[in-house]
Amino acid sequence: MSLLTIRNVKVAYGKVVALDGVSLTVGEGELVTLVGTNGAGKSTLMKAIMGIVRCSAGEIECEGRSLFGRETHDIARLGIAYVPEGRGTLRELSVRENLRLGAFWRPWDAEAKSDLDRVLARFPILAERINQHAGTLSGGEQQMLVIGRALMSRPRLMLLDEPSLGLAPLIGQRIFDIVAELSAQGVAVLLVEQNAHAALKLAKRGYVLDMGKIVLEGEGLADSRLVREAYLGSEACGL
Numbered sequence: 001m002s003l004l005t006i007r008n009v010k011v012a013y014g015k016v017v018a019l020d021g022v023s024l025t026v027g028e029g030e031l032v033t034l035v036g037t038n039g040a041g042k043s044t045l046m047k048a049i050m051g052i053v054r055c056s057a058g059e060i061e062c063e064g065r066s067l068f069g070r071e072t073h074d075i076a077r078l079g080i081a082y083v084p085e086g087r088g089t090l091r092e093l094s095v096r097e098n099l100r101l102g103a104f105w106r107p108w109d110a111e112a113k114s115d116l117d118r119v120l121a122r123f124p125i126l127a128e129r130i131n132q133h134a135g136t137l138s139g140g141e142q143q144m145l146v147i148g149r150a151l152m153s154r155p156r157l158m159l160l161d162e163p164s165l166g167l168a169p170l171i172g173q174r175i176f177d178i179v180a181e182l183s184a185q186g187v188a189v190l191l192v193e194q195n196a197h198a199a200l201k202l203a204k205r206g207y208v209l210d211m212g213k214i215v216l217e218g219e220g221l222a223d224s225r226l227v228r229e230a231y232l233g234s235e236a237c238g239l
Contacts, residue, residue: 003028003157003188004080005050009058011044018044020212021058026190027155031183033191033199035227036209042192043085045209046161049190050082051075062157077105081155085162085192089142095126098145100132102152112152119148122178125146140171147178157188164195176202197222 002025011019018041026032036042047053049060053073060067061195062078076082090098099119103112120127123144126136129137143163150158160179164172176198183189193199200206200222208216208227221227 002026003030003063004190005059005064006045007059007061008051009045009048009060010056011048011053012024012056017212019048019055021211022209022214024207024214025057025219026188028156029183029186029188030205031179031189031191031203033193033203034209035193035196035199035206035221040209041212042209043161046082046084046159046190046192048230049075049080049159063076073143076153077153079156080159080231081150081153081157083146083150083161083163084157085165089134089137089145091133093134094131095134095137095145096130098149099126102149105153114151114168115154119151122151123137123148127196140167140174143167144173144178147175151182157190158182159190159192161192162194163191164193172198196227201226 002094004026006024009019009022010017022041022045024032034042034045044053048055049067050071053065054066062080065078065096067075080140090101099116100108101194103115106112120130125141126145126148129141134142137145147163163175172195179189179191180202191199191203205219206217206221207214216224216227
């Protein structure tokens with residue numbers, strides 16, 4: 001059984017159809033990427049999984065349990081962590097307070113404190129900034145903070161929406177390295193990423209979303225000429 005199963009999901013904003021029969025799966029410990037142009041519906045799908053937007057049809061399940069009708073905090077308790085586009089730090093709270101919020105549903109006991117120590121060991125810069133307001137951090141530091149906050153919930157599945165957006169190339173590569181490390185440690189990841197080339201190289205399997213529909217899926221999509229021409233540009237195709 002897949003960890004995450006999405007079947008024929010439809011979402012509309014008024015008369016505008018954002019998702020039109022989308023289906024995909026993410027297995028235990030699997031890294032899957034979802035690419036597509038701006039407005040294709042990628043972020044809408046992430047929000048639908050988390051119950052932030054409501055589906056008009058279809059099904060979303062976590063290990064066979066329907067997520068429809070559940071509140072976002074209840075979905076988080078099932079082991080799904082969401083890192084939204086634009087980072088989403090609580091700017092007026094400290095780094096420590098942001099990280100503790102990631103464990104909102106857990107008792108603040110020795111186990112949770114140990115998880116905090118592990119997050120800070122993974123992101124040493126956050127340990128140095130532990131008492132600073134999140135709003136004073138650089139873009140890359142804020143991205144590390146929201147990933148660390150998600151890890152505090154001990155997720156089995158992480159939804160990452162455009163984690164490299166707006167970051168310098170070296171910092172973006174560090175974020176991709178972190179994603180690969182998480183996958184290697186058994187955390188399943190559904191990655192939405194504007195850098196289609198990097199995302200498709202990172203993930204073994206992927207989906208291409210266009211105008212609210214999955215138009216291509218499978219392994220080795222980075223080598224597909226259709227994908228390279230449509231999403232990676234003529235330079236990647238050797239044209």
